[in-house]
Each structure stands twice: as structure tokens, then as C-alpha cells.
Amino acid sequence: MVSLHIKLIFNGYVVFYCAAIILPNICICSLFSMPSSDQFSKDPGTFPVATNGESFPWRELRLPNVVIPLHYDLFVHPNLTSLDFVASEKIEVLVRDATQFIILHSKDLEIMNVTLHSEEDLRYRKPGKKLNVLNYPAHQQIALLVPEKLLADLKYYVAIDFQAKLADGFEGFYKSTYRTLGGETRTIAVTDFEPTEARMAFPCFDEPLFKANFSIKIRRESRHIALSNMPKVKTIELEGGLLEDHFETTVKMSTYLVAYIVCDFKSVSGTSSSGVKVSIYASPDKWSQTHYALEASLKLLDFYENYFDINYPLPKLGRFKFHIVIFIVTYRMCFDFPPSYVI
Numbered sequence: 001m002v003s004l005h006i007k008l009i010f011n012g013y014v015v016f017y018c019a020a021i022i023l024p025n026i027c028i029c030s031l032f033s034m035p036s037s038d039q040f041s042k043d044p045g046t047f048p049v050a051t052n053g054e055s056f057p058w059r060e061l062r063l064p065n066v067v068i069p070l071h072y073d074l075f076v077h078p079n080l081t082s083l084d085f086v087a088s089e090k091i092e093v094l095v096r097d098a099t100q101f102i103i104l105h106s107k108d109l110e111i112m113n114v115t116l117h118s119e120e121d122l123r124y125r126k127p128g129k130k131l132n133v134l135n136y137p138a139h140q141q142i143a144l145l146v147p148e149k150l151l152a153d154l155k156y157y158v159a160i161d162f163q164a165k166l167a168d169g170f171e172g173f174y175k176s177t178y179r180t181l182g183g184e185t186r187t188i189a190v191t192d193f194e195p196t197e198a199r200m201a202f203p204c205f206d207e208p209l210f211k212a213n214f215s216i217k218i219r220r221e222s223r224h225i226a227l228s229n230m231p232k233v234k235t236i237e238l239e240g241g242l243l244e245d246h247f248e249t250t251v252k253m254s255t256y257l258v259a260y261i262v263c264d265f266k267s268v269s270g271t272s273s274s275g276v277k278v279s280i281y282a283s284p285d286k287w288s289q290t291h292y293a294l295e296a297s298l299k300l301l302d303f304y305e306n307y308f309d310i311n312y313p314l315p316k317l318g319r320f321k322f323h324i325v326i327f328i329v330t331y332r333m334c335f336d337f338p339p340s341y342v343i
């Protein structure tokens with residue numbers, strides 16, 4: 001049992017450093033194969049058909065590179081009783097070339113409301129424009145159709161309200177359960193977005209090259225905690241007793257690195273010799289193992305920092321994509337890790 005822990009943690013670090021070194025190179029190569037956005041006007045006859053019967057304006061699996069995300073303001077309100085979530089986001093985008101549509105990834109999300117603001121709309125507090133949405137599930141894409149062309153080199157803000165069930169399985173924003181020592185079954189909600197499942201949790205530009213900052217807010221009940229990539233800035237108390245945690249804005253990073261969890265776990269914390277705070281979260285029945293896990297994590301972090309001579313770049317240690325899942329499912333334990341290998 002104990003040696004297995006070491007192995008999992010060790011694998012996590014290997015993945016972490018491989019990703020830091022290999023991924024950027026892959027991304028740079030793929031930059032050259034990005035499709036352009038003028039295909040629609042050239043040959044509209046061969047475009048796919050959206051779920052409502054209209055022509056979907058984009059036929060490539062890869063997104064066009066004319067609209068670039070800069071910042072996501074993401075609000076998530078999961079309910080661990082009804083096993084669903086409502087959410088909204090505001091994506092700040094930069095338009096590189098004039099375009100009539102924005103293509104985003106979205107999978108199994110019910111999109112309720114999309115509004116577009118230009119910078120001028122915001123400055124003069126104008127209401128913004130409602131956008132029509134086309135769905136093309138075969139490519140897990142949606143198209144937001146804008147009434148007037150978006151202009152090159154301007155910033156726009158896309159606000160989307162959406163909802164979904166917490167997913168079954170281990171991808172996207174999914175539900176998981178554990179059993180307490182008293183035999184009670186408790187639910188937690190966890191994300192695992194790698195490689196392309198962030199689109200199951202929020203509409204996004206779900207390709208590693210589209211890096212952006214993320215500001216995440218999570219609404220929860222007081223018996224739960226919420227964790228995300230970054231340290232919490234504040235918690236707001238809402239009418240009716242719900243709480244809302246606001247997390248610091250991340251560095252620029254890919255969508256698959258975004259992570260959040262709502263659960264009723266407890267934590268132990270320690271500090272590595274370079275001053276990084278590490279916390280281990282575990283369900284009560286795994287409490288006895290957390291101190292060992294913490295000790296091992298601190299030692300490993302010190303080891304890798306010395307070995308690679310790279311200091312851990314963020315204030316908190318976090319996110320082991322797959323490894324979070326392993327610990328929750330098999331050990332009911334997770335690391336409070338934000339994405340670390342952001343380049």
C-alpha cells in the first residue's frame with residue numbers, strides 16, 4: 001500500500017516534468033497546420049449541418065485561429081444532491097481577422113444564453129448582442145453567429161450561461177462517491193480535463209495552444225469545500241446559506257490544466273524547503289494516510305527541485321490530472337495541486 005503511494009506520486013512528477021518540456025514543442029509544430037477561416041465564403045455547399053438543420057460554418061476538427069481567448073471568468077454552481085451544475089462564463093477574446101462567427105468546443109452542455117459585448121458596449125454600459133448558437137456534436141463544436149462582423153484587432157467579451165448533469169465516468173466535471181466508516185455514501189464532484197474534456201465542463205477553445213488566464217468562482221454548501229488551481233482569495237456568504245469561493249487568477253495556461261473539486265474532505269498542510277505550501281486532502285476514513293502522503297510529497301518536491309534545478313513556479317502545489325482521480329477513487333485522497341507546468 002505504502003509503496004504504491006510512492007509510485008503514484010512519483011509518476012505524477014514524471015508526467016509533470018515531461019509535460020513541461022515536451023508539450024510546448026508539440027504545440028509549436030501544430031501551429032503551422034492550423035486551418036484558416038475563409039473557407040466558408042469559398043465553398044459554402046459542403047459544410048456540415050448543425051442540429052437545427054442550418055449550415056454549420058466550420059468543417060475542420062481544429063478550431064480556426066482568428067479568435068483567440070485571453071481570459072475566462074468562470075462561475076460554477078454544482079449541486080451534489082441533484083447531481084447537476086449551472087454555470088456561466090465570460091470569455092475575453094481578441095479577434096485577429098474580421099469574422100462572422102466564433103467556433104468553440106462544447107460537449108453535452110446545454111447552452112442557454114449567449115451575449116456579446118464589444119469594449120465600447122462595456123464602456124457605455126450597452127446591453128450587448130444576443131448571439132445565435134449552432135451545434136455540431138460530431139466535432140464537439142458550437143458556432144456563435146454574430147449579427148455584424150467582429151473587427152480585427154479588437155477585443156470582445158462573450159458571456160455564456162449553460163448547464164449540465166455531472167458526468168458519469170472519469171472525464172469532464174464528474175461525480176464520484178466514497179463510503180464513510182459509518183457506511184454512508186457521500187458524493188464529490190471532480191474535474192479531469194486532459195486531454196480534451198474541458199469542453200464537457202464549459203464551452204472553450206479546447207486546444208493546448210489557446211492559453212488564457214482563468215478566474216474561477218465556485219458556489220457550494222457550507223458542509224463542502226471547493227478547491228481549484230489557485231489559492232482562494234475570498235469566500236462570500238449568500239442568502240440562503242450558500243457560500244461562494246473566489247480563486248486567484250491563474251497564469252496563462254491551456255484549458256486541460258483547469259481543475260476544481262467540490263467535496264467534504266479535510267486537509268493537512270506542510271511547507272517544502274523552498275517555501276511551497278503543499279496540502280493533502282482526504283476523506284475522513286483515509287485520514288491516517290495523509291501524513292505519510294504529505295511527508296512523501298514534500299520530500300519529492302524538494303528532490304525534483306534540486307534535481308532539475310527549477311523552482312516550483314506557483315504558490316501552491318497541485319493538479320495531477322489523472323493522479324487526482326487515482327487518489328480519489330482508490331485511496332479517496334487527492335493533492336491540492338494547481339497546474340504547475342504552465343509555460
Ligand SMILES: *[C@@H]1O[C@H](CO)[C@@H](O)[C@H](O)[C@H]1NC(C)=O
Pocket residue numbers: 112113114115159161
Ligand atoms: C441572458 O443574458 C442577459 C445578459 O447577460 C441577461 O440579462 C438575461 O437574464 C439572460 N437570460 C437568461 C434566460 O439567462
Ligand SMILES: *[C@@H]1O[C@H](CO)[C@@H](O)[C@H](O)[C@H]1NC(C)=O
Pocket residue numbers: 078079080081082219220221242
Ligand atoms: C442543492 O439542492 C438542494 C435541494 O435539492 C438544496 O437544498 C441545496 O442547497 C442545493 N445546494 C447547492 C450548492 O445549491
Ligand SMILES: *[C@@H]1O[C@H](CO)[C@@H](O)[C@H](O)[C@H]1NC(C)=O
Pocket residue numbers: 071212213249250251252253
Ligand atoms: C495572465 O497570466 C500571465 C502570466 O502567464 C500574467 O503575467 C498576467 O498578469 C495574467 N493576467 C491576469 C489578468 O491575471
